[in-house]
Amino acid sequence: MDVRVQEEAFDLGVETSAFAARQTGMGAVVTFTGIVRDIEAGLDVMQIEHYPGMTEKALAKIASEAKERWSLGDVLVIHRHGALKADDLIMMVATAAPHRVDAFEAAEFLMDYLKSRAPFWKKEVTGAGQDWVAAKDEDEDALSRWE
Amino acid sequence: MDVLYFAWVRERIGQPKDRIETTAATVRDLVEELRAREPRYEAAFADLDALRVAVDQELADFDAPLAGAREVAFFPPMTGG
Numbered sequence: 209m210d211v212r213v214q215e216e217a218f219d220l221g222v223e224t225s226a227f228a229a230r231q232t233g234m235g236a237v238v239t240f241t242g243i244v245r246d247i248e249a250g251l252d253v254m255q256i257e258h259y260p261g262m263t264e265k266a267l268a269k270i271a272s273e274a275k276e277r278w279s280l281g282d283v284l285v286i287h288r289h290g291a292l293k294a295d296d297l298i299m300m301v302a303t304a305a306p307h308r309v310d311a312f313e314a315a316e317f318l319m320d321y322l323k324s325r326a327p328f329w330k331k332e333v334t335g336a337g338q339d340w341v342a343a344k345d346e347d348e349d350a351l352s353r354w355e
Numbered sequence: 356m357d358v359l360y361f362a363w364v365r366e367r368i369g370q371p372k373d374r375i376e377t378t379a380a381t382v383r384d385l386v387e388e389l390r391a392r393e394p395r396y397e398a399a400f401a402d403l404d405a406l407r408v409a410v411d412q413e414l415a416d417f418d419a420p421l422a423g424a425r426e427v428a429f430f431p432p433m434t435g436g
Binding site: 242257259261262265266287298299319322323324325326327328329330331340341342343348 | 359361362363409412413414428430431432433434435436
């Protein structure tokens, strides 16, 4: 299990290749990548704040739970914080499993929990001002399918 | 006890952290104490439904006991991913 919270950019290709290369006996690797989406007002900066200490614990807990629920070889989570621009990569998860269904489902589970249970907050800064991104009801609802 | 604030809670209060002495039994009691301090705290804690809380870096609810707690954090619903 590899959980990283960092300000620096990461290289999706390098991380994915390295993750796949260190697996043995796994038939499937699934990755998900989150990207900063531009908004109509024109995004200057997406500021991502987090809770150092709790963030790492919360991500490790979510990743451990995924490993308990599915037959997984390994899990990788990278999540950035700080000032990002439109089209920057925010985060990625990767799962490795003997079979693809476990890898896909675990990746979805990780994403659903990471959205509303990992202590990150996004603020959109535009020429017109700045706004904290509100949590969406559907993100909270998405958790119910895993209960 | 350290009390931490994140995102707009931090902005409304105007600082990221308070170090306080408290005898509050629960998170809710602590909120009442903070609210009574100054209008900026009152403003930040006006709607508890809009807030989440962590006690010693674990998500908790407002009725959670504070006995032995070293760190309490208040923040809006999280928007990771």
